[in-house]
Amino acid sequence: MSQQLLDCLIQMIVDKYGLDAAQLSPHTRFEDLEFDSLVMLELAVALELRLGIPVSDEELLSVESIGEAVELLDAKVVAA
Amino acid sequence: MSTPTAVLEGLGTALPPRVVTNAELAERLDTSDEWIRTRTGIAERRMVAPGVATSDLAVEAGERALKSADVHEVDLVVVATTTPDHPCPATAPDVASRLGLGPVPAYDMAAVCSGFVYALSGAAGAIAARQAERVLVIGAETFSSIISPEDRSTAVIFGDGAGAVVLRAGSAEEPGSLLGFDLGSDGALADLIKIPGGGSRQRATGLPPDADDSWFTMQGRPVFTNAVKRMAGSAGALLQRVGWPVDSVDRFVGHQANVRILHAVAEQLGVPADRAVINLDKVGNTSAASIPLAMGAAAADGELTPGDRVLISAFGGGVTWGSAALVWPDLTAL
Structure with missing residues (x-):
């Protein structure tokens, strides 16, 4: 798992939703953060615009944790 | 002689008095005030009374914009709307006539939610081309006329209202340009x-x-x-x-x-x-x-x-x- 992508995603979540970075790790589940489909849509748009990684909200909704999301993004970066 | 720049000199708005709250919508649709607020930011919207059409709001906002600019004459009227009074003809000539603006050119701009910006651009272009010294640009909608009362995905979002601006020929150096x-x-x-x-x-x-x-x-x-x-x-x-x-x-x-x-x-x-x-x-x-x-x-x-x-x-x-x-x-x- 790319540490850089992990840091980016965690920072994005901290900035957008005011959460404490110390409480976020690859094991953090989106369900436990009470992230709904609209939050995943916002994250998908931000990931594409800021990091240039084209990911859809459906794809983000298919993973359960921050770590799984980073793996999904990693695979997309490699594929590109 | 330098090309004239459009300058904003008047602004008027019109909202129908009837307020539709989230709580009222939640009485007839499967939704809630909390859901609407958190997902859209909307707490309430306005809705026209039966018998009120888009041109009625456009005339009201247009009158106020003209008064705000303290002018009585313009050379062009543009109405941006998704909900014209009729599919044909355009709403703008009727609005211009009811505002007492005389036989000026008047047309509608159809670009849905981008309509006002498109209309501003067209109006600024007419001023730059010296086809008009002063333009009344109105954005007016009665979206309640095209929203299905049963569709909770759109009924909670859209509302009725109008806003208008007066643009005049000026220079890029002045406020309002x-x-x-x-x-x-x-x-x-x-x-x-x-x-x-x-x-x-x-x-x-x-x-x-x-x-x-x-x-x-x-x-x-x-x-x-x-x-x-x-x-x-x-x-x-x-x-x-x-x-x-x-x-x-x-x-x-x-x-x-x-x-x-x-x-x-x-x-x-x-x-x-x-x-x-x-x-x-x-x-x-x-x-x-x-x-x-x-x-x-x-x-x-x-x-x-x-x-x-x-x-x-x-x-x-x-x-x-x-x-x-x-x-x-x-x-x-x-």
Whole structure:
């Protein structure tokens, strides 16, 4: 798992939703953060615009944790 | 002789008195005040009384804009609307006539929620080409006429209202000057926002119209995604063109679609969220009327002050998008 992508995603979540970075790790589940489909849509748009990684909200909704999301993004970066 | 620049000199708004709260909608639709507020930022919207059409709101807002500018004559009237009084003819000539503006050219602009920015651009172009010295631009909508009362995805979002501005020929150096525009469209995404029936495409089938096809439809998720990308891209390109560093933008007046879209666009641009003018909590999404309504409320509240650098951006059906940059003038919004 790319540490850089992990840091980016965690920072994005901290900035957008005011959460404490110390409480976020690859094991953090989106369900436990009470992230709904609209939050995943916002994250998908931000990931594409800021990091240039084209990911859809459906794809983000298919993973359960921050770590799984980073793996999904990693695979997309490699594929590109 | 230098090319004239359009300068904003008057602003007027009109809202129907009837308020529709989230609680009222929750009585008849499977939704709640909390759901609507958290997902859209909207607390209430306005709705016209039976018998009131788009031109009625347009005339009211137009009268106020003319009074705000303290003028009685214009050379052109443009009405941006998605909900014209009739499919044919355009609403603008009727509005111009009822405002007593004489036999001036008058046309409608159809670009859905981007309509006001498109109309501003057209009006500024007419001024630059010396075809008009002064233009009345109105964004007016009675969206309640095209929203299915049963469709909770659109009924909670849209509202009725109108806003109008008067532009006059001036110079780029004065307050109120419209310094630049960025417009675009992508017809491949036309299905995202549409009224399926009622036009030549449906009539060409030779089949009788389906009543359900007369309502406005919107695909929320792709609209959200494309709205953020296009508004941020267009506004960012315009900032570069007019040479404004992003931190010099005092106010961002985005189309009042959804507070989460507005915040995402501001974040993407690098404009602090508290510089985004938010008016949709009180009026919902009023489509082509949303930007002049937001500017009117912000000017009245002292959120827009003379000399402010104002960045405008919109996204709408078509799909279409557009941005404008202006320096706020000393005016009284009515």
